Amino acid sequence: MTGAELFGLFGHFLLLSLLAVGGAITTAPDMHRYLVTEQHWLNDAQFTSSIAIAQAAPGPNVLFVAVLGWNAAGPLGAFATTAGILLPSTVLSLWATRWGSQRRETRFVRSFTNGLTPLTLGLLLATGWVLAEPYVRVPQYRWGALGLIAITVLVMVRTKASPMWLVALGALAGVLGLV
Amino acid sequence: MSGSASEATPPAAPANLRELFFAFNRLSLQGFGGVLPVAQRELVERKRWLDKQQFVEMLAVSQVLPGPNVVNLALMFGDRCFGVRGAMTALAGMMLAPLVIVLLLTVLYGQYSHHPLVSGALRGMGAVAAGLVISTALKLLPTLRRNPMGRWLALGFSALTFVTTALLRWPLVWVVIGLGSLAMALAWHRLARAEPPQ
Numbered sequence: 001m002t003g004a005e006l007f008g009l010f011g012h013f014l015l016l017s018l019l020a021v022g023g024a025i026t027t028a029p030d031m032h033r034y035l036v037t038e039q040h041w042l043n044d045a046q047f048t049s050s051i052a053i054a055q056a057a058p059g060p061n062v063l064f065v066a067v068l069g070w071n072a073a074g075p076l077g078a079f080a081t082t083a084g085i086l087l088p089s090t091v092l093s094l095w096a097t098r099w100g101s102q103r104r105e106t107r108f109v110r111s112f113t114n115g116l117t118p119l120t121l122g123l124l125l126a127t128g129w130v131l132a133e134p135y136v137r138v139p140q141y142r143w144g145a146l147g148l149i150a151i152t153v154l155v156m157v158r159t160k161a162s163p164m165w166l167v168a169l170g171a172l173a174g175v176l177g178l179v
Numbered sequence: 180m181s182g183s184a185s186e187a188t189p190p191a192a193p194a195n196l197r198e199l200f201f202a203f204n205r206l207s208l209q210g211f212g213g214v215l216p217v218a219q220r221e222l223v224e225r226k227r228w229l230d231k232q233q234f235v236e237m238l239a240v241s242q243v244l245p246g247p248n249v250v251n252l253a254l255m256f257g258d259r260c261f262g263v264r265g266a267m268t269a270l271a272g273m274m275l276a277p278l279v280i281v282l283l284l285t286v287l288y289g290q291y292s293h294h295p296l297v298s299g300a301l302r303g304m305g306a307v308a309a310g311l312v313i314s315t316a317l318k319l320l321p322t323l324r325r326n327p328m329g330r331w332l333a334l335g336f337s338a339l340t341f342v343t344t345a346l347l348r349w350p351l352v353w354v355v356i357g358l359g360s361l362a363m364a365l366a367w368h369r370l371a372r373a374e375p376p377q
Binding site for chain 1: 180187200207208209210211216224240241242243244245247248249250251254258263266270273274275276277278280281282284285288289292295298299300301302303304305306307308309310311312313314315316317318319320322323326327328333334335336338339340341344345348350351352353354358360362363364365366367370371374
């Protein structure tokens, strides 16, 4: 990757940082569009496995961004994407919490929150779709993957079990060749 | 965070930056598949640095702000304790060790990715990752009932966002600017009708 492309990568993640209302994962569909569809730096399988690796490791989910950067352009790529996704939101967050906490009940802050909540939820569903699609498209993996997704959703909605056990279950199902 | 909740002294507080760093380091390393549940247990129940109410208020603000939620939460908590230095310390505590671990895993995976057991395990975890995201969305959908736009309009915005980003693959920036400002304007209008003028 050239220096200019690396800078473009950094710039794109700077922008995504400010659009990540509802968490970094909600921008995954756009990362996919940029990294896979537009720039061809990653393929579908690399994109999804990057997120799966981050899920398998401890720590905040946002780390999948570092893995995407690493897989697209090595250590510099990881630095570009991680710094990009963290910088603007960190600055804004520090400034806005001081400003907004005194104005939480004003109509401006409330319309901001309430206006963006539905978009956040739509983006979460879109992220689930983008993550599941590469498996569901392949007939060989389709039913196993759909089964795992259904079990995950059921357990998460109905019980208070830790996601850690589901990640382990997924790994086991994969090792046994069920997915 | 206005009113008495923020003025009430928390039951305890980190003594220094070092304690803050290691507290966030510790909670982050326990967070497989998400740090938020662990953060609640550590900060509220174990350390008693926040009470439940304070935690929920911080979480609400961190979700409205752009950026990773749990990172915003760490920044806010650190800022509240020691100002900007505290915010940076909490952020570093939360990110550094897991970042090293995840990059090591990435390198290892690169070497063994052709091994069928490894790629199988990753496939299984990938499907679970998709399920985790979908279930988070499903758990939060009922909150739209209390949206000032009304449930159906709000659901309509969610559906449009899904179609434009997941199926049509439009750039997110235009979706947020277009649909987002429309939704905010509608919320503003409905709130104005419901409230006496300020």
